[in-house]
Amino acid sequence: MTDSLDQFATAKLAALEAQNLRRKLIDTDRGPEGMARREGHDLLSFCCNDYLNLSQHPAVKRAANDATEKLGAGAGASRLVTGNHSLFGRLEARLARLKGTEDACVFGSGYLANLGIIPALVGAGDLILADALSHACLLAGGQLSRATQIIFRHNELAHAAEILANRRAEFRHCLILTDGVFSMDGDLAPVTELAALARRHDAWLMTDDAHGIGVVGGGRGSSFLEGEKADVPLQMGTLSKAVGGYGGYLCASRPVIELVRSRARTLVYSTGLPAGVVAAADKAVEIIETEPERCALPLAKARRFTRGLNLPDAQSPIVPLILGPADVALRASEFLVAQGFLVTAIRPPTVPDGTARLRFTFCADHHDTDIDRLVATVRQHVLPMRVV
Ligand SMILES: *Cc1c(COP(=O)(O)O)cnc(C)c1O
Numbered sequence: 001m002t003d004s005l006d007q008f009a010t011a012k013l014a015a016l017e018a019q020n021l022r023r024k025l026i027d028t029d030r031g032p033e034g035m036a037r038r039e040g041h042d043l044l045s046f047c048c049n050d051y052l053n054l055s056q057h058p059a060v061k062r063a064a065n066d067a068t069e070k071l072g073a074g075a076g077a078s079r080l081v082t083g084n085h086s087l088f089g090r091l092e093a094r095l096a097r098l099k100g101t102e103d104a105c106v107f108g109s110g111y112l113a114n115l116g117i118i119p120a121l122v123g124a125g126d127l128i129l130a131d132a133l134s135h136a137c138l139l140a141g142g143q144l145s146r147a148t149q150i151i152f153r154h155n156e157l158a159h160a161a162e163i164l165a166n167r168r169a170e171f172r173h174c175l176i177l178t179d180g181v182f183s184m185d186g187d188l189a190p191v192t193e194l195a196a197l198a199r200r201h202d203a204w205l206m207t208d209d210a211h212g213i214g215v216v217g218g219g220r221g222s223s224f225l226e227g228e229k230a231d232v233p234l235q236m237g238t239l240s241k242a243v244g245g246y247g248g249y250l251c252a253s254r255p256v257i258e259l260v261r262s263r264a265r266t267l268v269y270s271t272g273l274p275a276g277v278v279a280a281a282d283k284a285v286e287i288i289e290t291e292p293e294r295c296a297l298p299l300a301k302a303r304r305f306t307r308g309l310n311l312p313d314a315q316s317p318i319v320p321l322i323l324g325p326a327d328v329a330l331r332a333s334e335f336l337v338a339q340g341f342l343v344t345a346i347r348p349p350t351v352p353d354g355t356a357r358l359r360f361t362f363c364a365d366h367h368d369t370d371i372d373r374l375v376a377t378v379r380q381h382v383l384p385m386r387v388v
Contacts (some may be wrong), residue, residue, distance in 0.1 A: 020326040021347060028342075032056045033365040036342050043342040044370055046360045051215050051298040051317050053365040054244030054284040064245075067279030075272035080261075083272030091282040092249075098213075098220055098289055099251035100229045105260050106249050106278070108270050110210050110238030113248030114141040116264030117236060118175065121204070121256075122147040127171035129160055129203070131178040133185060136350075138177045138208050147175070154182075157193050164201040174203035180222025181211035184351050184359060186302075186318030191222050195231040206234035214242025215317050219288045219295030239281040242288070242298075247273050247281055294364050301362035301371060308375035309383070319360040320346075321378070324387030329356035332382050339377050358382070 016022040029037045033053070036045040054060050067087060075083035088106055095104040107113035118141035122128060126147040130139060132154045142149040148171065152160040160176070168174055176198050178189045191207060198205040209221040217224030223232045233256070239247035250260060261267060288295060302314035311319070323329045329345035336343045336358070347356045362371070 020330060021349075030055070033367075034363055038337075038342065041337070041340075043337060043340055044366075045342040046362065046366075046374065047342055047344045048363065049211070049241035049361060050244050051242040051361065051363050052244065052284075052288070052294055053363050054214075054242070054287060057244065057284070057287065059287070060244060060280050060283045063283035064276040064280040068274070068276035071275035073276070074274050077272070078268060078270060079272040080268055085272070085275050085278070087275055087278040087282060088272070091278050091285065094282060094285045094289070095249050096251055098285060099223065099235050100220070101235065101251040102254040103257035104249055104251045105257050105264075105267065106239075106247055106273065106281075107264070107267055108248065108273060109246065110208075110236070110240060110248035111137040111140075112266040112270060113236055113238070113250060113264075114138050114208065115144055116141075116266030117206070117234070117250050117260055118142055118177075119145040119265065120260050120263040121145075121234075122173055122175045125172050127167065127174040127203075129163060129174065129176045131155065131189065133179065133182050134177050135179055135183055135208055135210065138179070138206075142175075142177065147171075155187070155190060157190060157197060160194070161197055164197065164203065168201050168203070174201065176203050176205045178205075178207055179211070180207040180209040181216060181316045181318065183211055183318070184346060184357075185320055186211075186314060186316045188216070188222060188225065188315050191232060192226060192230045199231065204234060205232050206236060207232050209235055209237040210241055211316060211318060213237045214288045214295055215298045218292050239277075239284075242295075243281050243284045245280040245284060246277050297364035298362050301364075301366050301368075302360075304368060304371050305360065305362060305375060308372065309379060314362075317362045319362070320357045321360065321382065321386075322355050322357040322388055323382075323385060324354060324356060326356040328385055328387055329358060332358055332385050335381055336377065341374055341377065354388070 034045045036043050071085050077083040092104040114137040122145050124146045128142045128147045128149040132151050195205050212221035223230045235251040239245050298317035302317045306314045326347040333345040343358050346359045
């Protein structure tokens with residue numbers, strides 16, 4: 001009966017195509033300083049999350065190669081069986097130090113981390129309160145947990161407080177979920193205020209700092225926006241963005257990390273990361289710890305761009321330019337590619353209907369002259385395309 005399966009897939013694809021929502025994979029070979037080779041063209045990328053260009057850093061690549069030579073290409077089993085090679089502990093200690101926590105646990109990816117952590121902490125009879133623009137994998141982890149999940153309007157503390165006042169007493173535990181730096185909008189969560197709200201209602205705050213580590217709070221992430229560490233007991237993040245490699249993590253107290261190591265199903269039932277991947281992340285986090293001036297560059301570059309276009313000051317290295325319909329965002333992206341700039345269009349369902357956008361990201365190695373050329377091109381040709 002594969003006929004009906006293929007018919008189903010073909011019809012579904014045609015419907016996506018008609019809505020401009022069909023996705024395609026395009027080979028993109030990235031090189032140093034934001035260069036990316038795509039379909040025979042050398043482009044300058046303004047859409048990588050490799051904010052510190054650490055994926056290309058010679059010391060990071062060397063660490064990966066050395067560890068692979070020494071320990072092999074794969075971990076061979078889950079961490080709880082025999083996959084826990086000796087590099088994990090060093091990386092976890094380094095992450096805990098950077099984030100100001102007692103301990104840390106490394107997962108296969110950020111997505112896997114959220115799918116594992118949340119169900120290990122809450123379940124039926126508990127409440128999850130999540131910001132409306134939380135990353136898809138936070139919400140997926142919440143659904144997997146079977147806790148009651150209520151969404152509060154993006155960054156509206158008053159709405160979150162109202163839900164807690166009305167509903168908190170019905171539930172045993174309560175977990176508040178938010179991105180620290182929002183992945184598609186580049187704005188920041190009010191972390192300190194959310195922490196205070198959580199305290200008042202005996203709730204546990206978990207931040208997804210995928211886009212915070214390495215680039216805000218002096219490189220220590222969104223819990224350190226005001227210098228001192230905010231009262232965030234669960235700091236989750238990924239090793240795949242500013243850290244430049246692959247993997248996910250949770251930084252928390254010793255008992256929480258021990259619980260997660262025993263109960264997070266995506267840790268227990270999934271193979272450990274290869275030694276080369278862990279060694280690369282360890283070297284990259286060491287660079288983040290020791291080179292705060294590098295960590296300040298992506299935001300400074302993003303601000304050069306927003307100031308050049310008279311947009312509100314960038315709050316992170318992510319700058320969205322909302323254009324409206326999906327086809328307009330696609331056309332704008334194609335235009336920029338023709339000019340040598342790689343900037344991808346972000347469309348529904350990743351972002352709400354009618355808010356398709358170009359999502360610009362800025363990296364430490366971008367040259368100011370290239371940013372200025374981008375500003376001029378966007379001002380002249382892209383801003384006039386806006387339908388919002
Ligand atoms: C990218 C991202 C993730 C997923 O991390 P991966 O390591 O790529 O799986 C999780 N949360 C947010 C906010 C992200 O932007």
